[in-house]
Amino acid sequence: SQKIEQNSEALNIQEGKTATLTCNYTNYSPAYLQWYRQDPGRGPVFLLLIRENEKEKRKERLKVTFDTTLKQSLFHITASQPADSATYLCALDMQRDDKIIFGKGTRLHILP
């Protein structure tokens, strides 16, 4: 069956350290992979998109990797801050039907 797996347990990281979140998928072949941030009571906010032929993408303190062999994406936040605390969602775009499929997200807590 098709699955998108993100760590369901909350991730606690000390301020200043690098937070790494994982997105694994099964029986999908995404052409693109997106990461979103969601705060309580708000809709998700788009952060980064990476294409299947890209290994890595950076934006300020954010870095995303995409390994189509392992069927995995890693999302890194360097020099983490308490304001980075939120739920982070990965989303797969198979390209064939122009809609994206979301994982359930991982809650991240940056501890001051």
Place this chain on the structure above:
Amino acid sequence: GAGVSQSPSNKVTEKGKDVELRCDPISGHTALYWYRQSLGQGLEFLIYFQGNSAPDKSGLPSDRFSAERTGGSVSTLTIQRTQQEDSAVYLCASSLDTGRGSGYTFGSGTRLTVV
């Protein structure tokens, strides 16, 4: 507008009643999506509009759910004869074309509670 606007922000309705949820996308965005998010669950795709093409309704959970998009702009999601399992946050998003350049822009959602 500056962002995607959804109304109402909260809706409590009695089981069996019909509800209408409204989404006002970003001006110029051709694509509009409806998702719903239940407590502790991921976002579940419902329906997708792209320009003047026929909508992709493949995610609608039952024939009690329908949506329309008038004039390529505002969209309304209608749920008839609401059930308790319809309780969720209904999120609307819009994007330029397919959203592959700049992702989707989401509204803050409508929290629907069926009692």
